[in-house]
Amino acid sequence: MSTRIPPLADTGLWQAVIAAAAGRCQCRGACGKSHAKNAGRCGREHDGYQQHHGGGTVRLLAAPANPANLLLPPHRVAALPKQALAAWCPTCHDSALAAARRAARAVAPAAPDALFDL
Template identity: 65%
Template sequence: MNDRTPPLGDTTGLWQAVISAAAGRCQCRGTCGKNHTKDGGRCPTVHGGYVRHGTGPVSLLAAAADPGGLLLPAHRAAALPKRELAAWCPACHDATRRTAAKAQQADGLAGPDALF
């Protein structure tokens, strides 16, 4: 397995295109709550790399670049075009998604699909 092995569901090459455009590195610039300053303002996690000793290799995700887009229902997120996607490591993705959900709740905005 090389460091850019796509997920099984990447039948269109979209994941590969997003990860290649990001040079195989997480594109988070602090929306996760970390400032990433010692790494030039961008998360240092690379696809296939290791975050800590004793953990397995990291698999980057292709997901909405906009933090609010991470809250989209799966059927709408799957329809996003490549230009609206970014590479995320799981830690930054999850933290950014939690932050966006808290902000949405604080604003009292429930998405149109929240009832269904």
Template identity: 65%
Template sequence: MSGRIPPLGDTTGLWQAVLSAAAGRCQCRGTCGKTHAKDGGRCPVRHGGYARHNAGPVRLLAAPADPDGLLLPAHRAAALPKRELAAWCPACHDSTRRTAAKTGRGATGPADSLF
């Protein structure tokens, strides 16, 4: 986990703890709409890696693990304990959040990552 610079505002080390528990890899298992079948059912994107050519390095997000939780207002998501958070690459996070919003699941309000 060395070399990871936490985002501003991570004064408690929560982002670092979530990334450590995820071994620095996105924890999506298909809620984004992709099967991730070529990668054992889990998104292959790693923090600091590249999701595609000609794109900058990926910064994983710490956000609610449950897709419904991605629709929580930021102040409620920030109160979740570490065990209810997961590491998400931006693409899986956004796709999962859009799917949850379309299906009318979860709470209403802004859907943000914590970091």
């Protein structure tokens, strides 16, 4: 983990978030897994090897720490301060995003069919 390769458009924010996370995914179960083998926190590290989900090198991303904020549009996420961001491995991020979408659909009222409104 000595050489962290930042994303192409990194302005330093990504590096700050990854450094604050010590280069490790900060998911503590928002993805639906308990991460029990790693004391409740995902064990994936940036530039580490992931054995599951196709293998390959893990590239952490900086995204909202609050799973509900994963649903924000990109321009609002880009405006979040460093303290509101966390390091996520792609697997945990995708699972937490899917869970946030399911939760949003569950509480959203069903829209009436506008075709038959009078």
